[in-house]
Amino acid sequence: MRALMVQGTTSDAGKSTLVAGLARLLQRRGIAVAPFKPQNMALNSAVTEDGGEIGRAQALQAQAAGLVPHTDMNPVLLKPSSDTGAQVIIQGRALGNMQALDYHAYKATAKAAVLESFTRLSNQYQCVLVEGAGSPAEINLRENDIANMGFAEAVDCPVIIIADIDKGGVFAHLVGTLALLSPSEQALVKGFVINRFRGDIALLQPGLDWLEQRTGKPVLGVVPYLHDLYLDAEDAISTAQVKGEQQLNVVVPVLPRISNHTDFDPLRLHPSVNLQFVSVRDELPPCDLVILPGSKNVRADLQQLQLNNWQTKLDKHLRYGGKLLGICGGLQMLGKRIDDSMGVEDTAGSIDGFGYCDYVTELTGQKSLLNVQGSFSLNGAGEASARTGRFSGYEIHCGNSYGPAFDSPASVTRHAPFTIAPDTLDGQPRPEGVVSDDGQILATYIHGLFDAPEALSALLHWAGLDREANTDFDLQTHREAQLNRLADTLEQHLSDTWLSELMAGGETAAP
Numbered sequence: 001m002r003a004l005m006v007q008g009t010t011s012d013a014g015k016s017t018l019v020a021g022l023a024r025l026l027q028r029r030g031i032a033v034a035p036f037k038p039q040n041m042a043l044n045s046a047v048t049e050d051g052g053e054i055g056r057a058q059a060l061q062a063q064a065a066g067l068v069p070h071t072d073m074n075p076v077l078l079k080p081s082s083d084t085g086a087q088v089i090i091q092g093r094a095l096g097n098m099q100a101l102d103y104h105a106y107k108a109t110a111k112a113a114v115l116e117s118f119t120r121l122s123n124q125y126q127c128v129l130v131e132g133a134g135s136p137a138e139i140n141l142r143e144n145d146i147a148n149m150g151f152a153e154a155v156d157c158p159v160i161i162i163a164d165i166d167k168g169g170v171f172a173h174l175v176g177t178l179a180l181l182s183p184s185e186q187a188l189v190k191g192f193v194i195n196r197f198r199g200d201i202a203l204l205q206p207g208l209d210w211l212e213q214r215t216g217k218p219v220l221g222v223v224p225y226l227h228d229l230y231l232d233a234e235d236a237i238s239t240a241q242v243k244g245e246q247q248l249n250v251v252v253p254v255l256p257r258i259s260n261h262t263d264f265d266p267l268r269l270h271p272s273v274n275l276q277f278v279s280v281r282d283e284l285p286p287c288d289l290v291i292l293p294g295s296k297n298v299r300a301d302l303q304q305l306q307l308n309n310w311q312t313k314l315d316k317h318l319r320y321g322g323k324l325l326g327i328c329g330g331l332q333m334l335g336k337r338i339d340d341s342m343g344v345e346d347t348a349g350s351i352d353g354f355g356y357c358d359y360v361t362e363l364t365g366q367k368s369l370l371n372v373q374g375s376f377s378l379n380g381a382g383e384a385s386a387r388t389g390r391f392s393g394y395e396i397h398c399g400n401s402y403g404p405a406f407d408s409p410a411s412v413t414r415h416a417p418f419t420i421a422p423d424t425l426d427g428q429p430r431p432e433g434v435v436s437d438d439g440q441i442l443a444t445y446i447h448g449l450f451d452a453p454e455a456l457s458a459l460l461h462w463a464g465l466d467r468e469a470n471t472d473f474d475l476q477t478h479r480e481a482q483l484n485r486l487a488d489t490l491e492q493h494l495s496d497t498w499l500s501e502l503m504a505g506g507e508t509a510a511p
Contacts, residue, residue: 002127003127003158004127004129004160005130005131005151007152007159008132009161009170014223016234017195018162019131020057020231020483021064021487022487023065024484024486027064027065027066031126031503034127034128035061035065035131036072036130036131037074037130038075038130039075039076039110039133040076040077040133040234041077041080043258043261043296044233044234045260046394047370047371047396048069049371051369051370052093053093053367053396056234056260058073058074058131061073064483065129071092073121075090075110076114079259081296081297085099086100086103087296090110091113092369107145107146108144114151132147133147134147152185153185157188159190161191161192162193162195166195189217191218191498192211193494194219194221194223196226197225198224204222218495218498224493226485226489228240228242229485230242230265233262237254237261241269242269242271246271247272248274248288248463248464249274249285249287249288250275250287250288251284251287251291252291253293253310255280255295255329256280256297256304259296259329260294260447263449266473267450271471272460272465272470273465284310284313287322288464289323290323291327293329294328295328297345298333298363299349302333318440321440322440323463323464325442325443325444325463328396328445331445334356334357334434334441334443335401335443336353337352338351344399357434357443358403358404359401359403359405360401360403361401367396367397369395370394372392372421373420374418374420375388376388376419378442378461389458391418393447394447405434406434416433417435417444418432418446419431420432432445433446439462451475453473
């Protein structure tokens with residue numbers, strides 16, 4: 001069994017990116033490799049082949065390794081619903097909400113699931129690339145740690161530490177992190193990687209020599225700053241965009257508990273779309289389309305929108321002919337009411353929605369986790385004929401919506417914009433989503449709709465993008481190109497000796 005763990009001096013040091021790049025590099029060399037993150041705290045998630053839920057970054061790393069995502073790749077996922085509480089997901093299944101102190105005590109139990117999943121992966125693959133979380137030097141979180149050195153020591157896994165030089169203070173970050181580890185933990189550290197370097201490497205060399213002399217650990221590589229590298233974000237919202245002749249203006253309010261904002265990556269990367277993320281406290285700028293995104297605490301986020309006068313803002317937007325799309329939690333907000341009598345996401349209670357669509361939502365403890373595909377039928381702006389095609393995506397939501405806008409599948413009066421292909425339960429196609437009578441408002445539970453080229457083109461056309469500017473964009477093709485670019489860069493800038501040892505499946509050795 002071969003394993004390597006990537007830990008970082010800080011969050012966003014480049015752990016997820018380095019694991020994805022190494023996974024693609026090993027996969028291209030014919031090595032059976034799998035990603036693994038013991039514990040992840042993120043609101044961007046994906047539905048796995050085995051019907052569970054894992055962090056979005058691990059789904060990307062699985063793609064880099066040429067694999068279908070599996071719950072063993074991220075056995076503990078924490079989805080924050082407040083500043084002190086989160087939904088705890090173990091091996092893809094939600095256990096419920098826990099406060100921070102309660103989860104801290106629960107970690108000893110969670111460790112068993114972590115080790116079980118790791119053992120299964122290590123028995124199936126030649127190499128397991130493990131990603132840490134945050135920093136291993138968080139002194140207050142060391143007890144019962146399962147995310148960083150606690151895991152590494154439990155399985156005797158070699159570790160490399162990555163730091164982001166673009167943040168500044170890279171030598172202090174690396175020396176300080178190493179100094180705060182115990183002697184046995186320090187012994188597991190095989191070297192450092194410096195990430196996002198710009199400039200002449202000759203000017204950095206004296207610092208690298210000092211670092212190696214001071215710590216006794218080698219620098220395994222200096223990775224350059226990769227401009228315009230667009231990969232799925234683990235949690236933080238990325239606002240970087242491809243520049244082009246942008247003709248369609250799209251606005252997404254950044255909800256306090258926004259989830260699965262990777263839905264909008266294809267919009268960021270489309271040369272004809274200008275995507276703006278705005279604070280709920282900001283004014284709504286003139287735009288063609290407003291998208292209400294998913295949320296991990298729908299009632300609390302809806303309340304923030306209402307307190308900041310978004311009802312008036314959306315009313316005005318619609319009066320001027322703008323389009324409005326609600327995805328998952330955004331769908332629930334567009335209805336008449338959201339009931340949470342069981343306190344699924346927060347304290348029990350109800351809240352009135354924006355009332356644009358005739359349905360109510362009842363949150364329940366059972367979470368829908370589905371990968372879906374099917375067909376769509378959408379009328380473009382000013383057109384009577386519908387654009388049709390195929391889509392794929394996934395559903396992650398608690399509760400159900402019901403009312404006149406969600407008639408039974410047998411209804412002949414309902415026009416559902418999407419039809420989910422027959423499933424294995426009843427063999428019947430399922431209508432999905434709601435469109436208003438005037439065609440201005442669209443609501444759906446489906447995440448990832450923009451990922452499919454046909455659906456992306458149709459949705460942009462519905463929102464008002466001119467057909468000639470509606471160029472094809474395929475997110476999967478784009479991801480593949482970015483992963484290969486990343487792997488090429490690592491192959492060029494990481495130690496040849498160390499990479500050879502890693503690829504040979506022998507002991508992790510310093511150059």
